[in-house]
Amino acid sequence: xxxxxxxxxxxxxxxxxxxxxxxxxxxxxxxxxxxxxxxxxxxxxxxxxxxxxxxxxxxxxxxxxxxxxxxxxxxxxxxxxxxxxxxx
Numbered sequence: 675x676x677x678x679x680x681x682x683x684x685x686x687x688x689x690x691x692x693x694x695x696x697x698x699x700x701x702x703x704x705x706x707x708x709x710x711x712x713x714x715x716x717x718x719x720x721x722x723x724x725x726x727x728x729x730x731x732x733x734x735x736x737x738x739x740x741x742x743x744x745x746x747x748x749x750x751x752x753x754x755x756x757x758x759x760x761x762x
Contacts, residue, residue: 688743689756700758704740708733710751736760 683696690697710730713719721730722739727749733740738760745752 683758685759686757689758692758704733704735704738707735708740710742710753 681696681699683692689700692700707720709718709720711717711719712724712728712730719730720733722734723730723732725731725744727747729742729744729749729751731742738758741757741759743754743757744750745754
């Protein structure tokens with residue numbers, strides 16, 4: 675995925691604390707490309723890495739990395755939030 679836009683966001687800050695313009699942009703341009711699938715049984719894996727519990731951990735979109743944070747430190751999929759890193 676190539677990102678051809680310039681938009682401001684705070685690196686290392688969770689998505690729900692970002693400015694509204696970035697949140698809106700993220701929901702339109704990034705969110706549709708994020709799946710929590712592992713590529714097995716006909717699913718589409720879009721993540722770049724998995725955590726130590728085999729849960730999708732990071733997704734990379736050009737120079738931007740999105741990290742999933744979960745509520746639990748086990749194999750439970752209780753998703754908490756996204757944190758964004760990099761530059762656009």
